[in-house]
Amino acid sequence: MKKIGIKDIALRANVSTAIVSYVMNGTRNVKPETKERVLKVIEEFNYRPNAIAQSLKSRRTNTIGVIAEDITVFNTPEIIDGINDYAEQHDMHILLTNLRLQKKVGYNYADTASYQKHAQNAVSDLVSNQVEGIVYIGVHPRDLTGLIHTNDKPIVYTYCYAQNECSIQYNDEQASYDAIQYLVSKGHSRIAVISGLMDSIPSRLRFNGYYKALTEFQLYFDPQFIKVGDWGGESGYQLLGELMELPDPPTAILVMNDLMAAGALRAAAERGISIPRELSVVGFDNREFSAYLNPRITTMDLPLHDMGILAMKTLCNRISGKEETIEEPPLCKLIERDSVAGPRTSIK
């Protein structure tokens, strides 16, 4: 059975192919009874125009390419979901490329050269498929300047950066500021931080927010309250120990991701430190497991869905050549659970 096309419809309806096109797209007035007839034939044959042919003619594909560094990383599905949300609303399609970064180069993100070729191929491929723009979703917020050459095809980065390119990020600084403010509202003033690696942009921004809040609320500041981890659970475990062995330990800790927070919880449990009674902990990322730890941890939820939507919005603006409307980066939201309480009353 041959695939039926516009000609078949035209033939059956006794009209020219132009008429069929007109009724499908409403491009011209067509005599109602003719229109009716054409519609009936279309219905009868369940005809759907070949979008490939339409694209070739119209030079518009309504398709945007999404490059995900790794779709199995926790942030990515939600971002894609946002992208889909927007795409659905605007009748666009998504051509998905998954670089499978973790499986290919492991956690060695810094070694961009090793997967630059993959990334560049993905772009070329997408461009060849006539996508109208590209959204690039990173696995970790880092600088990707120069990684990719799009040849004027609009691209928007999210969950990563590139100089002189558009990138969508959430407001890291505000997020940690908010976390500290929340802790202050609970009565804390001796607040430590377990940061991620300091060469990472989010670590710096989150630290800024921490420090800004410290200053603004005139909190106790002790350089020993600043611990630098490596994002992994082990370092959270380790650093909580260091913090609690201080002669005058903090009453609350902001931990820059849930992985390290989980490690910290484990360390606290081993030391017989009760959370939140004796120590409050705020995490970051709102990973699924954070609601299953004991205690369930209070953490900052990342606006991933919004980032996806915003990335699309920005991209579509660029595609249609609209002037950039500078949008505020979306905000994180504190998820209140059970790892925060007031400071222990009897201060040592």
Add this chain to the structure above:
Amino acid sequence: MKKIGIKDIALRANVSTAIVSYVMNGTRNVKPETKERVLKVIEEFNYRPNAIAQSLKSRRTNTIGVIAEDITVFNTPEIIDGINDYAEQHDMHILLTNLRLQKKVGYNYADTASYQKHAQNAVSDLVSNQVEGIVYIGVHPRDLTGLIHTNDKPIVYTYCYAQNECSIQYNDEQASYDAIQYLVSKGHSRIAVISGLMDSIPSRLRFNGYYKALTEFQLYFDPQFIKVGDWGGESGYQLLGELMELPDPPTAILVMNDLMAAGALRAAAERGISIPRELSVVGFDNREFSAYLNPRITTMDLPLHDMGILAMKTLCNRISGKEETIEEPPLCKLIERDSVAGPRTSIK
């Protein structure tokens, strides 16, 4: 700046468009020096053929459509990752549609009618875009017969079923059989089960495996050891209580998903039942959080990646009209963690 096409290349290289096509595709022999010249021009202009036009001509798009019921559900990213793995290896592209089922109809899966239109639209859209086949990824293994009409376009379901259609599932029965066998190897003989809803296919299959193992290993069988939950954490919590209040409680429990297992752990903790010392628990799904519970739970990992690959393989076979090679459904794999030990020695 105009997009450059094959004609521009031909012009610059002083050849006909046919030659350019020949050198690009290696379709014909071309005199080496001509070839060289063409290649140089292609390189110089960084020319990439318009895949849309190629497709129109060749009537092959090398793209397959993926419909995900909900990409934010835990099983989906890994399946897509498998699909991408295969696609990358075979130079295919993925047009992704995300139905966003949970956000649209909540957990009311049974009410297929409410999103049938969405699903059907997605299919029509994909077909119109000339995908060569479709992979449909469910959020829960249920029967979708009649939901969708693909009009002869090959489709493969995974993580769900449809009568008279191809569907890829893991081996549920074997998985729970293996779990019981493992428990037996640890010395257990009084093994209860907390099942999911009994109108669900995986519940039935997993129960079959449980029962088969019980019979085969001649284990103690007590109808009171069979508890039916609803997949949610609360029911795991509830049912563990019921089980442990039995005059002669089990020494081990197979829980049919990690969500219920988490509830069961909570109930055990509240009752002062030590896991695994006094009671062993095996979960199902290997959700991320299962490694963060206390104790970390031993659970069955689902072969999601393999399912994605297998779905693609099967689909591609159908597309190219190859005879169906009946593949074995991929196997789950037990992840040994800390929620299983030998039975408590002093039996009450």
Add this chain to the structure above:
DNA sequence: CTGTTAGCGCTTTCAA
């Protein structure tokens, strides 16, 4: 070895 040319399925201009 190379060039000419007919189409793939559609849209749209132009003419009727």
Add this chain to the structure above:
DNA sequence: TTGAAAGCGCTAACAG
């Protein structure tokens, strides 16, 4: 209100 036909960028049959 309708139809004929050109052409989107490419491939491949055919001719040289």
